[in-house]
Amino acid sequence: MTNYIIRRVMIIPILMAGISMLIFAMLSLLTPYERAALYVTDIPKRQGAIEGIIEKYGLDDPIYVQYWRWMVGQKDEDTGEVTGGVLRGDLGWSKVGKSTVAEVIARRLPATAELAIWSAIPLIGLAVWMGIKAAVNHDKFVDQILRLAAIAGWSIPTFVFGLLLLLKFYSDLDLFPPGRLSIGMNEFIQSDAFIQYTKLHTLDALLNLRFDVFKDAIRHLVLPVVTLSVVSWAFLLRVTRSSMLDTLRQDYITTARAKGLPESKVISRHAVPNALIPVITVGGLTLIGLFNGVVITETIFNIKGIGSFLAQAAVALDVVSVLGLTLFSSMILIVGNLVVDVLYSIVDPRIRLD
Amino acid sequence: MTFGYVFKKLIKNPIAFIGLLLLLGFIIMAVWAPVFAPVPENARDPYMIPRDGFSAVPVPPNEDHILGTTEGQYDIFYGIIWGSRTAFRIGVVITLFTTLMGIMVGSVAAYYGGWIDEVLMRITEIFQTFPFLLTAITLTSVLQAVYGRGEAGALIYSAKILAFLTFGHSLAEKINPIQLTILTGMISIIMFGWMTIARVTRGNILTVKNYEYAIAAETIGAKNLRILFRHLMPNAIFPVLVIASMNIGSYVLTFAALSFLGLGAQRGYADWGQMISFARNWIPSLAEYSHIVIYPGMAILLFVLAWNLVGDALRDILDPRMRGTK
DSSP states (O other): OHHHHHHHHHHHHHHHHHHHHHHHHHHTTSOHHHHGGGTOSOOOOSTTHHHHHHHHTTTTSOHHHHHHHHHHOEEOTTTOOEEOOGGGTOOOEETTTTEEHHHHHHHHHHHHHHHHHHHHHHHHHHHHHHHHHHHHTTTSHHHHHHHHHHHHHHHSOHHHHHHHHHIIIIIITOOSOSSSSOHHHHHHHHSTTSOOSSSOHHHHHHHTTOHHHHHHHHHHHHHHHHHHHHHHHHHHHHHHHHHHHHHHTSHHHHHHHHTTOOHHHIIIIIIHHHHHHHHHHHHHHHHHHHHHHHHHHHHHTTOOSHHHHHHHHHHTTOHHHHHHHHHHHHHHHHHHHHHHHHHHHHHOHHHHHO | OOHHHHHHHHHHSHHHHHHHHHHHHHHHHHHTHHHHSOOOTTOSOTTBOOBSOOOSSOBOSOSSOTTOEETTTEEHHHHHHHHHHHHHHHHHHHHHHHHHHHHHHHHHHHHHOHHHHHHHHHHHHHHHHSOHHHHHHHHHHHHHHHHHHTOOTHHHHHHHHHHHHHHOOOSSSOOOHHHHHHHHHHHHHHHTSOHHHHHHHHHHHHHHHTSHHHHHHHHTTOOHHHIIIIIIHHHHHHHHHHHHHHHHHHHHHHHHHHHHHTSSSOTTBSOHHHHHHGGGGGGGGTTTTTHHHHHHHHHHHHHHHHHHHHHHHHHHHHOTTTTTOO
């Protein structure tokens, strides 16, 4: 067990190195001038100033030298000040965000985190429950309907689904508006009367015991959460269903039935716990799915998070920001996948042996 | 397992049958696009949606425009019909490339094994760690920045080959700037879309590698590549091709998302995702202009749904554990 976890953790640096190389390979397609944004915040317009920067930061050095400098940073000979260095958390300067990429991430992460957390929790429960229902009623009406719904949910583009929801519930019925908070509420939470502990509006509202703020935040979260969840929901439902179908065909299920257990017990005690094991593995994939959805969802619902920033920066061809954000999200994903794998090895003893 | 057997099973499955019908509908739409939506006489490029004036406000369906016009007076009906061609072209060409790359990586890894396998699979894993849409967005913006300079060397050639396959564009000509943004999107999806195929190919070849005929071929002294291409590939490839066909839907979806964000097709191009991107400017009054989302949205949904319906049924047919059960 401990062995397995150690082995998993040891792969992480390899993966991270690979990812950083891939990102740097994309960066190296840029001109030295464009790459200067990795180190400096303002490129002077004077004649010859650019050449100075290129020379100072060695932007036309051999690629491996530059890669290393990008990772650990560049030390200024005169002042002793270190600039750049991904390992120090410096991802460069964001033209679109008008601050460092790291600051952009810090500023925009809470909105994304709030959206992702609210999406992930109900999503998993609902999808697993429906998947089990579908499998137990294999090929019956419920199964066919859920299957069709899953395929439809898997096929509908996130942006079409989100826009349709806005069409009905905002433009038509005016129930759930886009954004994170109403204008009045937004002013209120900036004031001294409201302490922002976590910058997650729903959590802060509860900590401040302001249920009107909580209600307003939830009202703004409903549509984006539904939009973001639907693809992953469909995916999880399908996986749960097929895993449950597999389990129900096992001999020990027949045995359980043969010894006269009621069907409900067979399902809940013998089938479900075993069927859920593979579902945990795809938890990691679902996480990836959420990352994809965040870009589109935040853009449509005007949520100022990491995803919508990525979209803005990409359209403005602010490559340094885009690559910095991609690097950051990949790191989160690696850690997320590690957690999933470890959980998996705790639940399924067979994994630890190989 | 032959093509005939699979096809017969597909027709019998009601869900797959609906999918096949939908696909047939889209094929008809794409092939006879000039009949359904005639190209205006003075048009320079049939893929640029004709405009009826320059007013920004969308016009709901009326006599002249049966599905209405979107912002900038682009005709929605014309865009949907010609957009089906764009969808097929993009989907098929991307699938072709990802499948080839996947088969190459997967078969080499499986056949040679050892450290080659280890390295290739680690690389695959690294590529898979990235969220697909995120990297597609990232690489597209990098490539557009690079192509924007117009001095991209080897990259220009890869874009030209793609342009040749996608648009029948001659290799000698300069690439049309309208098509260039589409090509950058396609390259990005190809670069990060081959991993599933590689894994499945590897798994399948590992299975057939240990069958008697493969061992027999090795014993009589057949060369590595000959064993791989003559004996292993034909037996491992069929399920791979099925997965490849299922991927078309998801590639089209990803490309539509790129276009929606403003990174794929350019404004006014007959592309479904691009058409919907106008709706971003009209969110508070969407109820009034619902046609600018609903019609192009339906086109994407049905197109992707068709592939997924067929794919879902195919998976059930091909999954050996499912055979024999109802």
